[in-house]
Amino acid sequence: MNAPASAPKATALASPVPAGPQGSVQARPPTPRPDFIKVESARKVYATGRDTVEAVSDVSFSVTRGEFVAILGPSGCGKSTLLMMCAGLESITSGRIGIDSMPMTGPRESIGVMFQDSTLLPWKSVLENILFPVRIMRRPVRDYMDRARSLLAMTGLTGFEHKKPHQLSGGMRQRAAICRALVTDPDILLMDEPFSALDAMTRDEMNEALLGIWDRQPKTALFVTHSIREAVLLADRVLVMTRRPATVVEDLRIPFPRPRDPSIGESEEFNRLVRHLRGLIERGPRGAGAPPAMAATP
Template sequence: MSVAPLRTVDTQIVPDAGAGTESGTAGTAISVDGVRKIYDTGRERTEAVSGVSFDVKRGEFVAILGPSGCGKSTLLMMCGGLESITSGRIDIEGVAMTQPRPSIGVMFQDASLLPWKTVLENILFPIKILKRPMAEYTERARSLIDMVGLHGFEDKKPHQLSGGMRQRVAICRALVYDPDILLMDEPFSALDAITRDEMGEALLDIWEQYTKTALFVTHSIREAVLLADRVLVMTRRPATIVEDIRIPFGRPRPRDVSGSPEFNEICVYLRSLIESGHGAAQGRRSGDGPVLQPGRRGA
């Protein structure tokens, strides 16, 4: 795969003029507007997500970054119709989200493979549920298997695979029916560091070929900067978005970018936002966020 040259970047934050999108605007795949989530047991009310708003354009890869337990996964599940919304609105392609849709693929923290089925059967399981033509999608499944490096493992059961291999199967299963949007909830969090890096590269290869709209939850700063076009930084509960940062490295994403000083500067800035718990984006719709502009220098 050819790679784009490394772009230099200064970590001064400047407004990204013209980057914003309004809810329902053409080109918007996901629109989250004033969303709150409150868990009410009758004896206690806990606000998990507080007034979150952001847009994701079609074909954009957006990471949601924040400390463990801050409500990132809750927000993602609401975007997938897997968790109810207390107030606010989520639109997918301009239509209010009220229940799961075939146009949305989901990857969870655990691969959640069926132990009695083979790799190929697990990947094709959504096709069976959706009652689509099996022969057509079997060819697609085999192509995905080759892409993630699992050729020769089609007939293996989950217990015969490593953790990284099981997550590769989960990626294939989420993509086999060709969803428009891919939601990923810390899919690599249980993997060791080396395997996690390998999975990140595999995901980049797949995303750069298929260019799906992606919303990716992680608590790894490095992972967010390596994979995403934008990073939404969330606070501890009740979760809000305190900053929306555009990552300036081009596509295809250079595989050696994580070793650059510019990459590390962005990571340091994001860590400072998480540790301080506040940023410049409070009170502004996320999607109108600042960008780390290449070559931009302060006065």
């Protein structure tokens, strides 16, 4: 279960900031497959009566195995729709999404999804909620008991396994939701603004918790957020989406090595990245011409 704590490839640092303070010591397991998640010209059009709304227009990017990618954008830019398409929960109007070189046709067991709401079943205990995916997938629960308990320990929920969701704070509920998403050890974790309903302090706490979990359980992740700082703190790469057109306008590599500490948020480098991203979101891509079809770094 415990893969070695891994750092992102510290070599590819084609970002507007210099490389992180310390080079990565530990390389990823050899030959990471280049395109674990591959999104090609994905479009999503909703028909509402006579009108059609283009929720996602021509988005392309790819994610390598083990990468943590944040999709950042203002509300209504289609980033959640894009994520749900990757989860197989929304159909794709045109284009292609492939995961592990298999085209997406529907939800998969190898993908864990986390929603904005913790979506815990109110009548089940925390432990039972965490084991819910195991039961739905009709796997033997006893095989997953140890993993569930170690996830609980990792997220600081030990001692709360027999509490009901309403007895937990919002942050604890969301941590239980992380455990649930990880319990079957999926290859990919998709998170749809998982902390946006939390207050600022709990949110900082959750970001720190997620960083800690990532050091111990690195997974390929797509993380949708509208918080710039959250994206920079958590992700190896940040994709910026704009509202019109609802597409990715920037693919920014975040050079900070892992394990990361939330204190990097005070560094000059961090804030430069944040300013750069904020500029993109507020003013749109400058000088980039047409939105890049493939993930191109500026």
